[in-house]
Amino acid sequence: MFLTLFGKECKMMLKSVSYYIFVIVFVWFISSQMDGSLSEMERPKPDQSFYGTTYVQDKQLLMERKLAELTLDIYYGNFSTYPLGFFRNVKINDAEKQQLQKIVEECSGKRFDDVLYGDLADYFTPTESEDMEEVVARTSGCQVKVKESLTYEAFCEKMNQVCDIVGAGSAYEPKKMERGVSVPMSYEQAVEEYQAMTEKDRVTGAFGRLFCDYASVMLAILPVFPAMACVLKEKRNKCSEVIYARQASSIAVVFSRYLACVVMMFLPVLISAIVMQQPYLFHARTLGLSADLFGFVKYVILWLLPEIMAVTAAAFFLGQLTNGIFGIFIQAVWAYGDLMSAATLVGSFGMRLVARWNTVGQTVYFEQLKGQFLMNRGFYAVLSLLFVLSAALLYGKRRGNGGLLYGKVRKA
Amino acid sequence: MIRISTKSGMKGEFSYSMKAEIAIQNLTKRYGDKTALKKVSLEVEQGMFGLLGPNGAGKTTLMRVLTTLTKKTEGEVSICGIPVEESKRIRPLIGYLPQEFSMYGNMTAQDALDYLAVLSGLNKEERKKRVPLMLQKVNLYEQRKTKVKAMSGGMKRRLGIAQAIIHNPKVIVVDEPTAGLDPEERVRFRNLLCEIALDRIVILSTHIVGDIEATCENIAVLNEGEILFHGTVMELLKNVEGKVYSAEVAVSELAGIQKEYMVTGILNTGSTASVKIVANGRPFADAKPIQADVEDAYLYLMHGKRGDEVCF
Numbered sequence: 184m185f186l187t188l189f190g191k192e193c194k195m196m197l198k199s200v201s202y203y204i205f206v207i208v209f210v211w212f213i214s215s216q217m218d219g220s221l222s223e224m225e226r227p228k229p230d231q232s233f234y235g236t237t238y239v240q241d242k243q244l245l246m247e248r249k250l251a252e253l254t255l256d257i258y259y260g261n262f263s264t265y266p267l268g269f270f271r272n273v274k275i276n277d278a279e280k281q282q283l284q285k286i287v288e289e290c291s292g293k294r295f296d297d298v299l300y301g302d303l304a305d306y307f308t309p310t311e312s313e314d315m316e317e318v319v320a321r322t323s324g325c326q327v328k329v330k331e332s333l334t335y336e337a338f339c340e341k342m343n344q345v346c347d348i349v350g351a352g353s354a355y356e357p358k359k360m361e362r363g364v365s366v367p368m369s370y371e372q373a374v375e376e377y378q379a380m381t382e383k384d385r386v387t388g389a390f391g392r393l394f395c396d397y398a399s400v401m402l403a404i405l406p407v408f409p410a411m412a413c414v415l416k417e418k419r420n421k422c423s424e425v426i427y428a429r430q431a432s433s434i435a436v437v438f439s440r441y442l443a444c445v446v447m448m449f450l451p452v453l454i455s456a457i458v459m460q461q462p463y464l465f466h467a468r469t470l471g472l473s474a475d476l477f478g479f480v481k482y483v484i485l486w487l488l489p490e491i492m493a494v495t496a497a498a499f500f501l502g503q504l505t506n507g508i509f510g511i512f513i514q515a516v517w518a519y520g521d522l523m524s525a526a527t528l529v530g531s532f533g534m535r536l537v538a539r540w541n542t543v544g545q546t547v548y549f550e551q552l553k554g555q556f557l558m559n560r561g562f563y564a565v566l567s568l569l570f571v572l573s574a575a576l577l578y579g580k581r582r583g584n585g586g587l588l589y590g591k592v593r594k595a
Numbered sequence: 596m597i598r599i600s601t602k603s604g605m606k607g608e609f610s611y612s613m614k615a616e617i618a619i620q621n622l623t624k625r626y627g628d629k630t631a632l633k634k635v636s637l638e639v640e641q642g643m644f645g646l647l648g649p650n651g652a653g654k655t656t657l658m659r660v661l662t663t664l665t666k667k668t669e670g671e672v673s674i675c676g677i678p679v680e681e682s683k684r685i686r687p688l689i690g691y692l693p694q695e696f697s698m699y700g701n702m703t704a705q706d707a708l709d710y711l712a713v714l715s716g717l718n719k720e721e722r723k724k725r726v727p728l729m730l731q732k733v734n735l736y737e738q739r740k741t742k743v744k745a746m747s748g749g750m751k752r753r754l755g756i757a758q759a760i761i762h763n764p765k766v767i768v769v770d771e772p773t774a775g776l777d778p779e780e781r782v783r784f785r786n787l788l789c790e791i792a793l794d795r796i797v798i799l800s801t802h803i804v805g806d807i808e809a810t811c812e813n814i815a816v817l818n819e820g821e822i823l824f825h826g827t828v829m830e831l832l833k834n835v836e837g838k839v840y841s842a843e844v845a846v847s848e849l850a851g852i853q854k855e856y857m858v859t860g861i862l863n864t865g866s867t868a869s870v871k872i873v874a875n876g877r878p879f880a881d882a883k884p885i886q887a888d889v890e891d892a893y894l895y896l897m898h899g900k901r902g903d904e905v906c907f
Contacts, residue, residue, distance in 0.1 A: 184713060184714075184716060187713050187719070188713055188714070191709075191710055191713060195699065195702075198701050416699060420697055420698065420699045420700055421695055421697040422696075422697050422698045422699065424659075424662075424664060424691065424693040425691065425693060425696060425697075425698065425711065425755075425758065426711070426714060427664055428662045428663065428664060428686060428689060428691040429686060429711065429714035429715050430686045430687050430714065430715050430716045430762070431713075431714040431715070431716065432683075436714070582663075582664065582682075583659070583663050583664040583665050583666055583682065
């Protein structure tokens with residue numbers, strides 16, 4: 184019964200408008216993000232002035248960078264904040280300026296002007312480089328020495344005071360410092376990174392993560408619509424009672440629909456990944472590099488499948504719970520909150536639904552975070568099963584006194 | 596022994612030697628403070644059984660309890676000896692045509708029937724045989740490719756019957772099946788119900804007396820959650836024997852007569868009208884006693900229950 188039902192539910196999805204909207208929006212979005220270029224794949228040369236940046240977890244360096252950033256923001260009198268994810272420019276008044284200067288002085292143990300014109304003297308020296316990434320790296324690489332007795336915890340406390348003055352969503356929120364600190368790579372590090380990308384990631388793996396990064400943003404909300412349409416189709420077509428009174432168990436009905444939704448939504452994602460991998464495969468071959476045929480596919484399965492499962496399962500649960508589309512708003516808030524709470528666009532997976540990796544490569548760094556990443560995806564896979572099980576229980580309850588586990592799930 | 600819907604094991608299994616009967620004892624259903632069914636007791640055996648009552652009488656609640664869609668509050672209900680709480684065993688025995696039958700609009704008649712057959716546990720071979728058979732039985736085979744959303748009310752209702760009998764249940768529950776059908780469609784539908792009631796119980800719940808009169812031998816009348824009458828159509832008619840009169844009256848007198856007596860029919864013929872009156876005694880000298888029909892008996896019963904003394 185289960186497999187037959189699954190097949191029929193898949194067929195039904197193929198007749199659903201919301202499914203085609205899902206496919207079109209997803210394909211349009213992802214194809215507008217991936218350009219198929221391999222410019223990041225050039226082998227580093229020893230005489231380059233800049234090799235890109237990498238992230239390190241160095242608290243001392245992080246404090247010094249943050250203090251420099253704070254000093255410059257005070258100097259310009261402007262703070263960029265993102266309360267609820269939207270940009271807001273905060274201008275500080277004289278009283279706030281003095282309070283902030285005092286924080287800088289307490290952290291550095293020096294007068295504010297000495298910090299500005301001493302530690303940050305280089306910042307005010309013009310540069311001749313035309314490499315934008317290098318210029319950004321140089322200016323954002325400014326440091327202000329913190330006093331020796333200042334612990335990281337005490338520094339975070341001071342940054343909380345800064346947040347109290349400039350408001351929520353600034354770069355001084357301690358949780359945003361979890362991402363580590365971006366530092367310019369040395370030649371050796373650049374070579375190591377290049378080798379990791381060509382040997383470990385075999386080119387396509389590095390771009391596969393970028394594909395997943397973009398896709399995961401869309402998949403945080405997009406599956407809600409076909410899933411909710413699937414959950415509410417009985418109500419919309421006024422055929423609930425006819426179906427409720429049948430012999431099939433609630434678990435067979437709900438799980439077959441859920442599985443159909445997941446499979447049918449995963450298919451266009453998988454196909455898009457396979458298609459979009461082709462230019463990278465081709466370019467890699469022309470560069471004489473050995474590319475991984477499954478570079479995109481393996482990441483899509485590990486990265487995006489648990490997300491589709493979780494979002495779909497939550498829609499099933501909320502659809503059954505509210506018997507209406509209210510769940511869409513809850514999930515929109517969830518997706519938005521998850522996206523906006525990300526401390527960084529690279530790594531810092533934690534328990535976030537949307538796993539960000541908005542960069543090509545950084546293979547060595549990814550390998551360090553792989554355990555955290557796998558735990559995150561595993562968590563969402565388990566969570567989705569709990570959601571579907573709860574949805575099946577609610578469905579059974581709606582069917583009157585129908586039990587959950589009766590009926591033969593595997594009957595042909 | 597006939598097994599449907601399962602290849603093995605006891606699940607979903609029943610025997611046709613099993614007696615088709617429904618036993619309801621002191622059934623009460625409450626929705627919060629409102630009592631929809633009050634200590635209802637009924638015995639239903641094979642054949643057509645009519646459940647008559649006005650809108651809001653509790654008929655649909657009773658149907659929903661029988662089809663396991665609503666939990667009873669108190670009392671005992673069993674179908675073929677199986678308590679209704681055991682929905683796993685009850686559902687294979689029940690076919691249900693709800694008041695407003697519909698299916699996914701973009702499915703064809705054949706696909707909808709096949710989908711519901713899967714949900715009823717029929718395997719591929721069984722579906723291959725039964726789906727066309729049922730479509731033929733309800734005269735929908737030629738329109739099997741018609742989408743549900745394109746079907747007329749009558750076609751939908753016939754598809755509803757096909758889905759209710761697709762898994763060969765012992766009991767079929769049909770709730771207000773003829774509402775909205777044209778006369779021809781209604782007669783065809785009633786005949787279909789009688790045909791399928793030959794070897795099972797068909798409970799026909801309706802407020803349309805004509806449907807009951809044309810199809811059912813045994814009936815129950817439900818009003819405000821209580822059984823007012825349970826017996827045969829003949830017994831119901833007996834209650835009103837000698838109490839139905841016909842008279843020719845002036846049209847100008849109609850309003851007064853309607854106020855004073857229970858008028859069950861008026862036929863205007865210009866300045867006079869022929870009225871049908873139910874009353875305990877002869878209403879006026881020239882009123883002639885006539886043969887009562889089920890509608891007269893039903894109205895007599897209902898007015899009696901409401902304490903409407905005006906006509907008696």
